[in-house]
């Protein structure tokens with residue numbers, strides 16, 4: 001059995017007695033939140049992102065099938081397994097629930113032993129899936145997010161910022177003279193250095209939604225939701241300084257310590273601009289920082305698509 005500590009279940013039912021009973025039966029397996037009815041259940045699912053949902057089928061206004069369909073249609077909730085719980089237990093009822101997107105079906109009246117066994121099996125599976133998902137989005141060497149995850153999040157944040165009108169910033173961080181670092185200290189030391197830099201960059205991304213990822217090789221990238229050009233400028237300077245402050249010796253560099261060049265870009269994703277444009281802007285700024293002598297950050301302000 002996997003460790004399901006810290007896992008969350010959301011129980012949705014229009015009957016508060018059933019909700020209390022479910023919470024009582026499952027309280028020691030996972031944290032249980034309750035929602036009264038389908039509409040409240042959908043809101044709670046979006047906010048809480050539970051690992052498993054138990055959902056009554058027959059409810060007024062938004063029934064269990066509608067809940068399943070809406071959860072499946074939403075990018076943020078489509079992966080959450082839903083177990084339908086119902087007193088209507090003909091074969092066709094089970095089939096209808098599965099067709100609506102449920103992962104399983106449990107009959108009322110609830111047997112505590114059967115409910116617990118089924119829920120434990122689903123929680124075990126959810127824990128395994130979460131682990132595999134986490135591996136898929138992380139870089140194997142440094143443990144920070146990988147490029148695939150960055151690209152995915154950039155697309156989503158781009159769409160979100162287009163709707164809100166907020167600025168979105170990115171920063172590309174490229175270590176200076178890293179080939180020489182490898183040549184001088186060896187590849188193993190080079191790997192250790194990349195791990196240390198990744199830890200430092202992760203620590204610098206302080207905003208709740210901001211994060212650093214490994215873009216490839218000795219290049220890292222920040223996604224910084226809601227960050228203006230002025231803030232991005234200060235952020236780039238701070239990260240550059242933090243890398244200098246590591247004071248990692250780099251004898252074959254002109255600075256004798258490890259340094260980075262950084263390209264920052266911040267835009268409001270207006271019509272006519274695409275996510276690839278902000279990457280190109282930050283890349284161009286990075287190129288300018290390298291040209292200007294490395295160990296510094298540069299900005300690129302965009303008002304139209306880059307050429």
Ligand SMILES: Nc1nc2c(ncn2[C@@H]2O[C@H](COP(=O)(O)OP(=O)(O)OP(=O)(O)O)[C@@H](O)[C@H]2O)c(=O)[nH]1
Nearest residue numbers: 174175176177178179180182187188190191217218
């Ligand atoms: N140790 C180690 N080195 C890596 C890894 N990925 C890429 N590199 C090395 O990073 C170096 C990047 O070299 P270049 O692209 O020439 O850039 P640079 O030497 O940093 O020069 P500038 O960017 O112009 O300052 C190459 O020698 C790669 O082998 C890795 O996972 N581990």
